[in-house]
Amino acid sequence: xxxxxxxxxxxxxxxxxxxxxxxxxxxxxxxxxxxxxxxxxxxxxxxxxxxxxxxxxxxxxxxxxxxxxxxxxxxxxxxxxxxxxxxxxxxxxxxxxxxxxxxxxxxxxxxxxxxxxxxxxxxxxxxxxxxxxxxxxxxxxxxxxxxxxxxxxxxxxxxxxxxxxxxxxxxxxxxxxxxxxxxxxxxxxxxxxxxxxxxxxxxxxxxxxxxxxxxxxxxxxxxxxxxxxxxxxxxxxxxxxxxxxxxxxxxxxxxxxxxxxxxxxxxxxxxxxxxxxxxxxxxxxxxxxxxxxxxxxxxxxxxxxxxxxxxxxxxxxxxxxxxxxxxxxxxxxxxxxxxxxxxxxxxxxxxxxxxxxxxxxxxxxxxxxxxxxxxxxxxxxxxxxxxxxxxxxxxxxxxxxxxxxxxxxxxxxxxxxxxxxxxxxxxxxxxxxxxxxxxxxxxxxxx
RNA sequence: GUGGUUGUAGCUCAGUUGGUUAGAGCGCUGGAUUGUGAUUCCAGAGGUCGCCGGUUCGAACCCGGUCUUCCACCCCA
Numbered sequence: 001x002x003x004x005x006x007x008x009x010x011x012x013x014x015x016x017x018x019x020x021x022x023x024x025x026x027x028x029x030x031x032x033x034x035x036x037x038x039x040x041x042x043x044x045x046x047x048x049x050x051x052x053x054x055x056x057x058x059x060x061x062x063x064x065x066x067x068x069x070x071x072x073x074x075x076x077x078x079x080x081x082x083x084x085x086x087x088x089x090x091x092x093x094x095x096x097x098x099x100x101x102x103x104x105x106x107x108x109x110x111x112x113x114x115x116x117x118x119x120x121x122x123x124x125x126x127x128x129x130x131x132x133x134x135x136x137x138x139x140x141x142x143x144x145x146x147x148x149x150x151x152x153x154x155x156x157x158x159x160x161x162x163x164x165x166x167x168x169x170x171x172x173x174x175x176x177x178x179x180x181x182x183x184x185x186x187x188x189x190x191x192x193x194x195x196x197x198x199x200x201x202x203x204x205x206x207x208x209x210x211x212x213x214x215x216x217x218x219x220x221x222x223x224x225x226x227x228x229x230x231x232x233x234x235x236x237x238x239x240x241x242x243x244x245x246x247x248x249x250x251x252x253x254x255x256x257x258x259x260x261x262x263x264x265x266x267x268x269x270x271x272x273x274x275x276x277x278x279x280x281x282x283x284x285x286x287x288x289x290x291x292x293x294x295x296x297x298x299x300x301x302x303x304x305x306x307x308x309x310x311x312x313x314x315x316x317x318x319x320x321x322x323x324x325x326x327x328x329x330x331x332x333x334x335x336x337x338x339x340x341x342x343x344x345x346x347x348x349x350x351x352x353x354x355x356x357x358x359x360x361x362x363x364x365x366x367x368x369x370x371x372x373x374x375x376x377x378x379x380x381x382x383x384x385x386x387x388x389x390x391x392x393x394x395x396x397x398x399x400x401x402x403x404x405x406x407x408x409x410x411x412x413x414x415x416x417x418x419x420x421x422x423x424x425x426x427x428x429x430x431x432x433x434x435x436x437x438x439x440x441x442x443x444x445x446x447x
Numbered sequence: 448g449u450g451g452u453u454g455u456a457g458c459u460c461a462g463u464u465g466g467u468u469a470g471a472g473c474g475c476u477g478g479a480u481u482g483u484g485a486u487u488c489c490a491g492a493g494g495u496c497g498c499c500g501g502u503u504c505g506a507a508c509c510c511g512g513u514c515u516u517c518c519a520c521c522c523c524a
Contacts, residue, residue: 002497007515057522060448100524128524133448136517142524204522285523311524338524367482402484417482431484 008132008140015409018359019352020143023172023339024125027145030168031123034160036147039122041104043129047096053103053324055288061130063097063140064089097129101146102289102321102334109150110327118151118330125339137309137341148334150322155262158293158317159269161335162277165297165313168337170274173351175303176312177276179296181283182263183316185246188256189237189281192249193230200288202226202234207284214238243267243279259292266293276300285316292317295335299345309345313337362389362444363410365401367417374421378414378441385445405431414444 005011012020031038044065051059071092072080079087098104101124109116125145134140147164149157162178169176190199205220212220217238221231240246243264250256263279270277275297285294294316299307315335323329346352364379366372372395382389390408392401398415405413415427425438 002495004497004515055522057448061522130523132523133521134516135519138523144524314524336524341524365483397480398482399480399484404484406484413484415482419482427482429483434484436483 006140008134008138010139010141014359019346020339020343022352023342023346024143024145026171027168027337027339028123028125030164030171031145031147034121034147034164036121036123036149039105039108039124040126041098041101041108041124043097043127044095045098045104045107047090047094049107049325050096050099050103053289054099058099061132062099063129063131064093065095065097067092067094099130100128101126101144101336102148105146105148105150106321106332107325109330110322110325113322113327116151119149119154119157120151121147121149123147137344139340143339145337145339146334148332150330150332153317153319153331155265155293156269157333158262158266161315161333162266162270162295163273165295165315165335166270166273166275166277169297169313172342172346174342174345174349175275175300176297177278177300178273179278179280179283179298180263180266180293181280182259182293183291184255184259184262185250185281186259186284188250188253188259189234191253191255193226193233195226195230198224198226203284206234206238206282209238209282237281240281241279246279246281262292285314289318289321290316291319293333304345304349307345307348309341311338312341312345359388360390360408360410361387362412362414363405363408364389364391364414364416365398365405366392366395367398367415368395371395371416371418371421375414375416378416378426378444381441381445402429402431 047062047064050062054061067074075088075091079091105122105124109120123146125143127141127143129141131140132138147161162180165178166176186203187196187199190196190202193202195202201224202221205217205224205226208220209217214235218231218235221234222228226234236249237246240249243260247257247260250260267277267279280296283294283296285296295314296311297313298311299309301307313335315333317331317333319331320329321332362382364375364382366375375391379389379391390410392404402413411431413429413431415429420426424440426441426444427436428439428444429436
């Protein structure tokens with residue numbers, strides 16, 4: 001039988017893992033610097049924790065885990081006979097794979113609220129699963145890198161997270177655009193248009209502006225049952241690119257004015273950044289628990305015109321996430337890095353540092369059995385001195401062993417034959433330049 | 448979940464209206480070179496043509512199903 005892996009999942013080669021770790025390390029380092037603490041939660045949650053949190057679409061994309069044992073015996077025979085999946089599902093599955101890191105975090109906060117100091121800042125870098133139809137940059141298993149803070153509605157956190165986003169992308173050498181909006185502005189917009197109850201429909205439609213254009217948005221709004229008069233009101237907003245210009249349009253909406261004030265405060269506090277930071281009234285973001293500021297980060301296409309990639313990070317504020325789990329209602333705000341997409345972008349732009357795919361410092365090769373015994377001792381000393389070293393495990397042809405060193409991406413090869421073993425002067429070949437020098441054991445260990 | 452697309456050597460791909468033994472480049476193995484890789488030359492190995500079934504004297508090629516890839520929706524990182 002031919003081996004295979006499930007649709008939408010991937011294996012990683014060593015150099016790919018190292019490059020992924022480089023991204024995770026940069027992000028983790030910045031999470032620490034900003035005072036976020038690591039937590040871990042199970043990859044499986046109870047289905048009751050997950051269902052209903054991501055909308056109807058999200059429920060469809062949840063991976064369900066089949067119950068153990070004779071699970072069909074416990075299911076209702078009528079429901080089984082009727083092939084009613086919705087009715088049978090809760091009878092045969094009580095667990096599911098996590099769909100994101102935020103909802104499990106909310107559950108965690110409620111369960112451990114007496115052990116946590118609020119505001120509580122946590123981060124998590126972990127895989128999540130979605131039963132989406134795979135495409136490029138879209139997988140059924142992928143990593144999220146989340147930082148969230150719960151227990152405070154201070155806008156300092158919005159500003160801090162913006163700085164964090166900026167610093168991470170600067171550290172990765174990627175020019176990014178951080179776009180900000182506020183759900184309250186969108187609520188105000190819906191209110192001004194006379195459809196306060198239709199905010200979701202309206203935001204989904206205007207979110208598509210850059211993709212389908214103004215005429216497309218207009219069509220989408222009409223299809224979603226927004227009347228022509230309201231559409232004209234909404235269209236006024238579409239061309240607006242600054243907070244100053246959107247303010248007059250929202251004068252009559254209290255919630256809209258609050259959104260503008262909040263966003264203004266965030267802009268005032270972030271200071272100067274490496275990335276471009278922009279207000280974008282058409283930014284909506286799908287997750288429906290967001291209630292305040294929302295973020296989305298994309299590659300700056302002015303600096304990197306060849307890149308075609310969706311958002312590479314995002315986030316926002318949610319007023320009430322823990323409430324649904326029966327905890328006291330704690331406000332929160334968080335961001336999430338899309339590590340897989342960042343990987344693809346760094347790869348395409350060749351922005352990985354060279355040492356992100358180099359692990360060995362030395363490879364030792366020996367030309368005869370006596371030298372091999374000697375080499376194994378040298379290997380140990382090198383390792384004890386803190387250097388990454390490996391040894392070709394048998395005496396062999398030098399050409400073959402150098403080829404192996406090449407494949408292992410070893411920058412230096414220590415060649416040990418009878419000459420070197422006797423004199424203690426080892427031949428060190430630098431693979432990049434092809435140059436060769438001699439060095440004593442003392443010199444090798446001291447580097 | 449809807450519609451489409453892709454699959455041939457380890458990798459990237461050719462393969463004529465259905466016709467004998469399915470090819471190339473790169474990579475791999477060995478040798479030229481028993482102490483010098485990535486560059487040169489020579490030789491060699493490597494294929495259930497994604498899988499299952501059907502049509503046909505005959506299928507990599509046509510048909511159905513299925514899995515996978517990628518794309519557009521939906522949604523999203």
